[in-house]
Amino acid sequence: MLVALPAQADIIQTQTFGPQVPDYFPVLTFNQYTGNLADLTGIVVELSLTSVGGLAQVDNESGTTANVNVEFGTSGWLISGGPALPLVLTSPAAPVTSVTSGSYSLGVDDGDGAGVQSGGADYAELLGGTTTDSLSGSVSSSSWGGYVGAGTFDITGVISTYLSVTGASGISQGSTPPTVNGFVRITYQEVGAPSGAAPEPATLLLLSSGIGGLAAWRYRRRRKANAQV
Numbered sequence: 001m002l003v004a005l006p007a008q009a010d011i012i013q014t015q016t017f018g019p020q021v022p023d024y025f026p027v028l029t030f031n032q033y034t035g036n037l038a039d040l041t042g043i044v045v046e047l048s049l050t051s052v053g054g055l056a057q058v059d060n061e062s063g064t065t066a067n068v069n070v071e072f073g074t075s076g077w078l079i080s081g082g083p084a085l086p087l088v089l090t091s092p093a094a095p096v097t098s099v100t101s102g103s104y105s106l107g108v109d110d111g112d113g114a115g116v117q118s119g120g121a122d123y124a125e126l127l128g129g130t131t132t133d134s135l136s137g138s139v140s141s142s143s144w145g146g147y148v149g150a151g152t153f154d155i156t157g158v159i160s161t162y163l164s165v166t167g168a169s170g171i172s173q174g175s176t177p178p179t180v181n182g183f184v185r186i187t188y189q190e191v192g193a194p195s196g197a198a199p200e201p202a203t204l205l206l207l208s209s210g211i212g213g214l215a216a217w218r219y220r221r222r223r224k225a226n227a228q229v
């Protein structure tokens with residue numbers, strides 16, 4: 001059975017950052033697409049974050065039991081120093097997150113004072129695990145032109161500790177930041193070679209068996225010639 005080969009070639013650039021403790025702001029340099037704008041069929045940008053360790057703390061300051069959900073890890077978003085990025089990767093309000101989650105029932109405030117005081121029935125902590133999450137988006141075609149050329153452009157990552165406590169109010173929060181590494185990947189998607197430029201697999205098969213047959217014929221012929229001497 002013949003399977004059609006993908007006609008599309010991707011040019012992929014990956015720049016890594018970290019491991020480092022947030023907050024930090026890695027500046028990553030990418031090459032522009034050196035081909036023609038007309039040969040692009042898409043540009044995809046991906047941000048991946050891996051969060052390792054750290055600690056989140058919650059301490060109930062209210063007089064009622066609090067059921068809380070805690071998400072702890074890292075968040076990231078991107079700032080372009082050049083062409084426009086996918087909007088989904090550029091929002092400080094809705095960053096990419098990579099988190100460990102936990103749910104806790106905190107007892108009433110035990111009178112341990114303002115701020116996070118570890119210990120007691122009104123306190124819980126969540127150890128950060130090793131988690132990876134990523135998000136990718138497509139660059140709007142109206143912005144592709146900014147990616148084409150022979151130069152480079154910079155993308156800055158905004159990498160922060162992420163802590164979200166939901167489910168109750170009156171909760172003091174604290175954290176020891178995780179260590180974070182990750183990457184930004186840009187994929188230039190190109191149109192493939194024009195059809196007919198590359199031999200089909202079936203043609204290659206015939207060609208190779210033809211060469212094999214020719215070699216066998218020459219071998220037999222040589223043996224016959226030797227036998228006649």
Ligand SMILES: [Ca+2]
Pocket residue numbers: 059060061109110111112113117122
């Ligand atoms: Ca308390």
